[in-house]
Amino acid sequence: MSSETTETTGLPEALAEPVVRVRPGWMSLLFFANIALWLGIYAPIQVLLPQQAELLDQANKEFVLGLVMGVGAIVALVVNPAVGLLSDRTCSRFGRRHPWTVIGAAVAAVGLLVLAFAPNVAVLIVGWCLVQAGLNGMLATLMSAIADRVPVRQRAQVGGLVGIAQMLGTVLGAVVVVVMLGIAGIPLAYGVCAAIVVVGAAFFVLRTPDARLPVEFRPSSQAGEVLRNLWVSPRRHPDFAWAWSCHFMINLGNAFGTLYLLFFLKDAVHYADPDTGLLIMMGLYGVALVIGAVLAGHFSDKSGRRKPYVLAASGVMALAALLLVIWQSWPVALAASPLLGVGFGAYMAVALAMLTQVLPTAQDRAKDLGVINIANSLPQVVAPLLTPLVLAYLGGYSGLFAASAVATLLAAVLVLRVKAVR
DSSP states (O other), rough: HHHHHHHHSSSSOOOOOOOOOOOOHHHHHHHHHHOOOOOOHHHHIIIIHHHHHHHHHHGGHHHHHHHHHHHHHHHHHHHHHHHHHHTTTTOOOOOSSSSHHHHHHHHHHHHHHEEEEOHHHHHHHHHHHHHHHHHHHHHHHHHHHHHHHHOOOGHHHHHHHHHHHHHHHHHHHHHHHHHHHHHHEEEEEEEEHHHHHHHHHHHHHHHSOOHHHHGGGOOOHHHHHHHHHHHOOTOOOOHHHHHHHHHHHHHHHHHHHHTTTTHHHHTTTTOHHHHHHHHHHOOOOHHHHHHHHHHHHHHHHHHHOHHHHHHHHHHHHHHHHHHHHHHHHHHHHHHHHHHHHHHHHHHHHHHHHHHHHHHHHHHHHHHHHHHHHHHHHHHHHHHHHHHHHHHHSSSHHHHHHHHHHHHHHHHHHHHTTOOOOO
């Protein structure tokens, strides 16, 4: 950000609206930090936690997995906005965000190592809570970097890269875990994930700027006002509320459609090698996601429009889910994977741009983005609680994918209520 911008607005660099385009080097470091973050989240979710749940209680593996992920997601709900709020008030000489990125990566690494040697469900829950706390703290600061450093006209492009990073973290997590499991089992797989999280955070923190907040511009730190500030009034900020609701429904639909894929391949498709099948599906999903994110990010920034791309993405994702409602077979799963990927990639590119455009104030960017990130975490609470009920009483996996389609289509309805974004 230029000194001219700071002088013009009378605000310190940390609070002024960014106007200078970020360079490829900065985007690359943010990209790799996000890959590490999402690998740390999804490698356990996709492969390691389901396997551990099955080893600890084969008869009740779905319940155990849902319990572990549900409790961890509750931790994420609290930590994400809390770390955002704390970073908004941090006046360290190292910047507002970077100290919390380091702390988050360290806590997550400890949690992953706890999971590596978890002997029972209780320790599994403790380890996953540490992982969720650390990585959601890291997520709060990395997402804030977009609002802090990236001008509006470049945010869909950067959002597309973040969406691609989430996909690559997911795919690479599955690859790393499957390879490590073949070499030395669960402990080594978790150890490698922990190392990747720490390295990704370290490179970003050591090689990117983080503007210091002058003490005189620090928001109030009085306990009562801080707690009140966690609430963003839907009446005062309706666009924020509608965008949050849209984001929540997209992520709920995605959670219904993806959290139990390994069990889906085992129990519904009866695929002979579900671990390999998951890798194939994620590979197709990943290639399509890159295409969707790059194209949507480019054309959205060029046109300045966001909502048409959200509507199209919602429709494509719903179509992918509906295919699996009707036909639960391996060929249809292969067809649905790239559809879901291109839809989610397009959505993520445009959503981050849209969400950062409806933030209420510059002083509370990280806190408000933390509230938005609840829309990422809350579905991880809701979906594991509802999924066993849907599987048992509402048509099995057909009912689950139908719920995914309904949630995704509802997101398209909600985004139409956002007025401040074209």
